[in-house]
Amino acid sequence: MNDAELLRYNRQLMLPEIDIDGQEKLLNSTVLIIGMGGLGSPVALYLAAAGVGHLILADDDHVDLSNLQRQIAHTTDRIGQLKVDSAEASILSLNPGTRVTKISQRLDEHALAQWLSDVDLVVDATDNFATRFVINDTCVKKRTPLVSGAAVQLQGQVMVYDPSQPTSACYRCLYQNSSGEAPSCAENGVAAPVVGIIGTIQALEAMKLLAGFGTSLAGYLLVFDAKQMEWRKLRLPKNPDCSACGGPS
Numbered sequence: 001m002n003d004a005e006l007l008r009y010n011r012q013l014m015l016p017e018i019d020i021d022g023q024e025k026l027l028n029s030t031v032l033i034i035g036m037g038g039l040g041s042p043v044a045l046y047l048a049a050a051g052v053g054h055l056i057l058a059d060d061d062h063v064d065l066s067n068l069q070r071q072i073a074h075t076t077d078r079i080g081q082l083k084v085d086s087a088e089a090s091i092l093s094l095n096p097g098t099r100v101t102k103i104s105q106r107l108d109e110h111a112l113a114q115w116l117s118d119v120d121l122v123v124d125a126t127d128n129f130a131t132r133f134v135i136n137d138t139c140v141k142k143r144t145p146l147v148s149g150a151a152v153q154l155q156g157q158v159m160v161y162d163p164s165q166p167t168s169a170c171y172r173c174l175y176q177n178s179s180g181e182a183p184s185c186a187e188n189g190v191a192a193p194v195v196g197i198i199g200t201i202q203a204l205e206a207m208k209l210l211a212g213f214g215t216s217l218a219g220y221l222l223v224f225d226a227k228q229m230e231w232r233k234l235r236l237p238k239n240p241d242c243s244a245c246g247g248p249s
Helices: 003-008 019-027 040-050 083-094 109-116 129-142 171-175 192-211
Strands: 030-034 054-058 099-103 121-124 146-152 155-161 220-225 230-235
Touching: 019 192, 030 040, 040 054, 040 083, 040 192, 054 083, 083 099, 109 129, 121 129, 121 192, 129 146, 129 155, 129 171, 146 192, 155 171, 155 192, 192 220
Parallel strands: 030 054, 030 121, 054 099, 121 146
Antiparallel strands: 146 155, 155 220, 220 230
């Protein structure tokens, strides 16, 4: 690290869990963030601020006025822009040392598998079961760590798939083959800080996996109830019959 980086990341370097070794791991890491909305915005900003060297942003949507209540990577003067372009501008204004790659199209399983060859971790910040299952199944096949989050109304949840842990459950272990629609913010609403809280936890879990400190949420589901201000950490056992991660490790 150069002198400017030592100063920028000084508060993290002071932590014995991170130190110079952990910070260098972050600087040399590549993270794919899928979804630049309410969850992806804080994930991208915090990972950039923390020093993750390369962020790949995937989203095919444009910034809309209704997004600005919760999608903090975007601004009023960027309405109509691609979300990946808007998020890139926010990231680089925060940390110009971050390398940003933009994918302004939906990723199918084949395209996603190709991108995963170059990343250390994936953050799922999407909002529907179909996309989450594709992301999960591809990460399981490629043995890529995955941090998944969801938030709607006054509730949220976070889980982690870590292929280095044989007992780590995946997203499909939790929801099996659900064919229904995930509750959406567009139809059910969401309080702005709720997505911020969940996205921030996703960013922290990503940092822990990348820098190699602490204990991740692998094997658990963390559930947040904002109305009652309650957290529940539920054990999530691996399903031996899971179509994605079941069978011999």
